[in-house]
Amino acid sequence: MPHDGAWSPTVDRVAPSPRSRRTLALLAVVVVLAGVAGAVVWTRADDGPPPVRTRDVRIDVADGPGRDQPVQLDATLHLPQRTPAPAVLVAHGFGGDKDAVAADARELAERGFVALAYSARGFGRSTGQIALNSPDYEVADAQQLLDWLSRQPEVTTDAPGDPRVGVTGGSYGGALALLLAGVDPRVDAIAPVITYNDLGQALLPNAGTTGKITPRTPAAGAFSADGVFKRNWAGLFFAAGLGPGGGATPKGQAPEPGAAPTPSPTQGGQLDQGSRPDRGEAPRTGQPVPQQGPATCGRFRPEVCQAYVEVTTTGRASAATVELLRRSSPASVTERIKAPTLLVQGEQDTLFGLDQSDATARQIAAGGGTVKTVWYSGGHDGGNPGPSVRGQIADWFAFHLKHTGPDPGTGFEYAVQGAFRSGGPTVRVAVADRYPGLDGPDDQGVERRPVALRGPAQVVLNPPGGNPASLSSLPGLGSRLSGAGSGAAALAGGLAADVPGQTAVFTSEPVDAQVLVTGSSRVRLRVSSVPGQPATGEAVLFVKLYDVGPDGRRTLPGNAVAPVRVGGLPADGTPVEVSVTLPGVVRPVEAGHRLQLAVTTTDQGYAGPTAPAVHRIELAGDGQLSVPTVPGRRAATGGTPALPLLGVGIVLAVVALVALGVAVRRRHLDDVHEELADVPLVIRDLSKSYRGGLKAVDGLSFRVERGQVLGLLGPNGAGKTTTLRMLMGLVRPSTGEIRVFGHRVLPGVPVLSRIGAFVERTGFLPHLSGLDNLRLHWAATGRPAEQAHAEEALEIAGLGKAVHRRVGTYSQGMRQRLAIAQAMLGLPDLLVLDEPTNGLDPPQIHHMREVLRRYAATGRTVVVSSHLLAEVEQTCTHVVVMHHGRLVAVGEVGEIVDGGEVAFRVDDVELAADALRGLPGVGAVTPDGQVVHADLGVLPRSAAVAALVAAGVAVDQVGPRRRLEDAFLQLVGEEAVE
């Protein structure tokens, strides 16, 4: 809305510096907030984890069957702030050394444990050769580390020579934890991570059996003999033992609940030791000269090397190799483990799958031990445990070694990774009270849900040389790719490819509701040779379970494949029925998705047969896939909603009380002087000071009676508009009071409803028409429509058809007239108009004067402000002159304008004065320059002029003496000078 400063008092405009002050205040708030944030960051930075001291030690042990082979182990003792404390032995993964687990050890020390990280024999700076966790070598070494720990003053002991100790480690180190707990009763708790139960089954798995699979646990594997060699992984594993620089442990961290998948730095394609990415150590290269034996055997003991060479060259394991692997496997001792065991296994692990920890859990439970199983979203293909799982491990030790913290129980937790990757958290943890199937023969075991598969019998062939081969995974690929973001992880899931002609496919109908596969599904297949086609008497098959989306996209959960070797296949085509345990996975199969079983003859990760063969594959029995599900609840986050809800109630109650209090106080606001009930307006000692000391109105007092048209006259900045605002209850007086019909004016008092006002600017909703503005304004008063007298008001506005146009299109004068019409709605007893004729053309001004006169003539009262004397003179009956907020003059217009005094402009002032003094009834006569002022009383001017002429005075001009104008001009003149 354009604003013409010329006719608006400037005093009112000086005040709103509050806006800039508010900007300042906002700025101040921002600065304070930033300061607080900075301070908090600063103080928190000091408030770091407790300090950890380390001590590098070299520990001499003697091992071998006769405990006579000296070996020196390189170790670092991580000491907590307070000792003595229980100890935790931290063993590293294959290809790593004590530095690879330094971060884990430090974390445990921060949690108050004495953590001993050491390099196993054959790794790092420790001497000796790798014996694959042999009871005579690595396990014997670890037992002597327990002896050593028991002698350290920082370690709590249960008895002389018996330290309070837990053992943890990933992969190779996890197996050591199990083996040590199995042979040494001094171990008080263990937490093996992503490790094997049976190394033979891990490297030469056979997931098919012609017998019955009895375990009722979720991820029980068939664990049949004579498996298929897991060539790629075994090669990586072996290479890690050839010398420094190799590695078979995962990189990066697995995603956890609440965390968005973040890219973690990876070091190119280098398959080096999977320490935490933050360590960022440079890959070591080069090949040390072996201490003994052939270079191809690296740091392996000869019997291990020989077994590896045998398996890789033949693809089969001899009885001796099987025995060697069995002795190195926790399976040989698990039934004797009594130390509470936290089994942490990865869901993305094609090396040591969920079936491995499943077997361990079963064996420990069968032996009467305490075991809890946690499946997390990583593994050898998916990354190391994240902070939450590591915290769980520390909690496990805290409870079982220090008896602090809550009981972690013996339940089962599994991570569910959503089938979609949305950039937000995609992992949740489900909690079950127990791991199903551990509680003996009465245990009903895991819930299994049948899903019908369909597909005809299909003939598949094994190509000569086993090439080309299907692809399911690349060892460790998942964890490397997941570091590059979720896109790569999705790529890993969609990596699997089957070669046509080698694959039999059986597909389910779309599932009608989500199926959360939790463990290993089972299926029965009928395999037979095809008479007349190449046959070898056995079939090697790779069985996979795909999740197929509605658009046909296939995902292989966990990239996992179940290798099956079916022996004794008759050449005449007689089928052999085999039960297959599929890889253990956790996978939500969404509604509308299908499950698809693919049976192929080849897989690039395995050493399949090279002889050509043709097999016929069909579903056996009812053709149903048995899918395990474990109902889990959400992991409890703690806290109760009751307290905050109580808080909500309290806040609402307080607000209600405050509102009530304000309402009650407002009831007692009415302040009325009955004797003034008929006086439209009384102003007494009114002052208004704005912040900054500016006095806009200063001690103003006047009174307006019914039927008057009062002019409030004063130059710009005289305080007229401020006075009118106070009259409308918009601005609070600093002192003094305004009474309208006896009622004191305060913001929102009911008597204001008898005032109609137009002050300063018009106030219309620009998007509405003039008519709608008036209608809505009247509607907002809540008064009956018939009291509005809208027709009269519109007639006065004289806008014609323009009332139907948007106000935004109006000219200044049109708005002005509409505003006056709005003020007149309801024909208020007191009409207050601020500079009403501004912006009107002369005929309209004339019209407006007539309107105001008529308005007052009905017994109502009008107050008009103006800075134009002529305007007041022609419109008003009474006038109040203001300047600088003070009252200058007050009275009837006629009385003030021409109170009987006449001014004569003459040639001879002295002569004229004498002549006038001589006239009868003439009062005071004052010469003033070329003008003589005289109070003529009742004497007509013509008589006075005649007398002057008779006295020989030349009369130039005769007129009323304009005292008001004098005063006013003087004021305006001052204003102009300022």
Add this chain to the structure above:
Amino acid sequence: MSEGHTGHVVPELPEPGGAGPNPDGSAEGYRARHTLPLRVELVRQLRRRRTQVTLGLLAALPLLLLLAFELGSDERNRRSGGLVDLATASGANFVSFALFASASFLFVVVVALFFGDTVASEASWSSLKYLLAIPVPRHRLLRQKAVVSGVLSLLALVLLPLVSLGAGVLWYGTGELVTPTGEALPFGVAVLRLAVAVVYLAVHLSWVAGLALLLSVSTDAPLGAVGGAVLASILSQILDSITALGDLRVYLPTHYSFAWSDVLTSEVEWTDMARGAFSAVAYSAVFLLLAGRRFATKDITS
């Protein structure tokens, strides 16, 4: 000024008459509790282009999303199992996606707009003083305006999920709601849960409403009030993302802004939503009381 006739006919004005003034000194027919009825304020706001465009945009947004998903399904850019697949897995998923997309900014802007603009725009048009001179008591004016802003905000908050639900069901069916963390809820349950989520969002956004109203009565510039509230929300979100602040972040008003996603699990976890509700109600109560106090004592100079 050339518009309209300027005929010099002065209408006959009736003498004052009728029942005369009420005992409280007010004009005949005036009752403070009848001033500025909600219906009138609603009409005043609904006839504003701003309101119409905002509500229209919120209704159109789901359709735009739908179009984007349908037209933008270029195979090369469409990653298997990505965001688009999640959003289009079912009608309920589409609603949940629309809510996720709008919750932290769009809804904040809408609520800030309705509440921040309501008094400040009247001040900027100078119409505020004429409302107060009716007189609409100040507390009543603020209350009526807050109620109408609340109604409009709720309308906006409900409109978007409702249109999303309609469009989503038509295009993507009434399948299970699937979450990023791999949980599935039957359609009926999911719709109910989404309704709870909208209710929570409404409660949560009350802090924005309170702040915007406080700013609205403190300034004559509508943009300042709306922008100030949005700015505060963004600032709070930024601070909330600084994990070094630790537990202090729970005092940030936006800390629980996504607590409603807790309803999208098989077992609803109410703790965070209850905390979020308390945080929002406490903030908005303080802001609203401050706004009421400020407005009641303020000199109207616009």
